[in-house]
């Protein structure tokens with residue numbers, strides 16, 4: 465049996481054909497020199513790789529080198545490798561003699577099945593349509609060809625504001641216990657920093673699974689204790705509770721520790737045998753079988769230049785306070801708390817990413833390519849393949865709607881409805897002009913005014929645009945936001 469070379473995001477058993485298959489693992493230091501990663505992300509990647517090497521023992525050759533190329537020079541036998549997760553790595557693998565490339569693993573639907581589905585369709589390749597295909601293809605939450613419960617998406621039932629008592633009533637997710645490997649990783653990272661390798665964000669206890677066992681434990685706990693509340697509070701934000709009922713499993717899926725289809729089957733079983741509410745189960749299944757796979761497939765299916773789209777002409781460089789995660793420089797309560805979450809944990813959930821960070825960046829005209837790099841390096845689950853659709857497409861609308869029907873831009877009213885932030889803020893979400901004008905509310909109107917000729921007209925945007933044109937103080941709001949510029953709000 466050939467030796468299987470596993471990249472650091474292919475660590476689970478589903479990347480092997482046999483439990484005893486010989487393995488090659490490589491730790492490349494150059495990866496950490498190329499970009500400034502969040503310290504906790506670097507820790508997690510190294511910890512996961514080293515834990516897997518320790519688990520496999522003599523079954524694995526584990527090489528630490530400056531580059532992959534240098535490590536591979538030490539391996540004399542033929543290798544096989546599953547399709548890597550970035551174009552750069554794919555090119556590298558394809559150019560190596562003696563390395564056989566295998567189909568991708570770690571996603572629910574194969575690249576070939578997605579391409580067949582997409583080639584057969586005319587018009588937009590929307591997530592909702594792919595999700596329906598994937599549910600039928602894998603027979604998940606269906607009866608015959610029809611969805612269980614009669615509707616494919618129960619999203620409308622899943623948009624509750626946060627509970628008034630400031631807490632979603634679920635037990636906290638199990639946190640990993642650090643061990644000697646983590647201590648060694650921490651010491652190595654300290655030394656690398658002294659040598660000049662730059663990291664961002666604060667160090668902290670490892671909060672995300674580094675082993676298959678830790679990831680499975682978190683998944684089991686989530687399905688049993690937290691899944692029921694996942695649906696209703698999926699969009700809510702709380703200053704007192706960053707996790708709410710989210711699974712905190714993205715880094716485990718993306719490191720390859722967990723098989724997404726197994727998690728989907730586990731959620732379906734929770735519905736069928738343990739009475740978990742359908743809206744929550746469907747919501748979780750949609751995130752993984754729908755969104756995660758869709759994001760992965762579009763990265764490969766669409767042309768590589770998609771990543772560089774900038775159709776709104778956003779040219780402002782990321783300011784230093786944003787780059788350095790300087791939450792203390794920011795007064796706006798929502799943005800300050802979310803930025804602090806990135807600084808302290810390298811993770812915030814989907815809505816702070818989309819409706820606070822992404823929304824603010826879109827309103828201010830931050831350059832999408834810089835934002836791609838920012839999200840990639842600052843988040844514990846950030847990878848090249850996730851960036852194009854999530855950041856360029858969904859969050860920044862830089863492709864004018866290839867995967868969304870309108871820009872994800874909103875004023876303070878949305879944040880006020882879905883969080884407890886505004887009560888403790890020096891700004892007023894209802895005000896767009898003046899000393900206490902909410903930067904999100906004012907930024908929203910200024911963004912629409914500045915992009916009125918670029919945003920394609922459609923029914924969903926027409927009403928908003930009309931409303932904007934009728935604002936009596938629009939010019940003053942635009943001037944005010946021009947003056948605010950890139951300063952921390």
Ligand SMILES: Cc1cc2nc3c(=O)[nH]c(=O)nc-3n(C[C@H](O)[C@H](O)[C@H](O)COP(=O)(O)OP(=O)(O)OC[C@H]3O[C@@H](n4cnc5c(N)ncnc54)[C@H](O)[C@@H]3O)c2cc1C
Nearest residue numbers: 710711712713714751755756813814817818845846850859
């Ligand atoms: C601007 C922006 C940047 C993002 N960057 C990343 C990223 O770098 N890596 C990443 O994995 N996700 C990213 N996401 C998607 C999503 O925010 C995270 O997957 C999620 O917040 C992770 O927390 P969780 O595991 O608790 O997820 P849950 O809310 O519990 O969701 C369950 C799982 O669904 C998957 N999922 C849901 N939505 C998406 C999505 N849009 N794209 C990919 N997977 C999804 C994840 O694997 C996640 O673990 C981004 C979203 C936005 C708007």
Ligand code: SF4
Nearest residue numbers: 796798876886889902
């Ligand atoms: S008032 Fe505006 S800036 Fe303050 S928390 Fe609310 S949305 Fe954020």
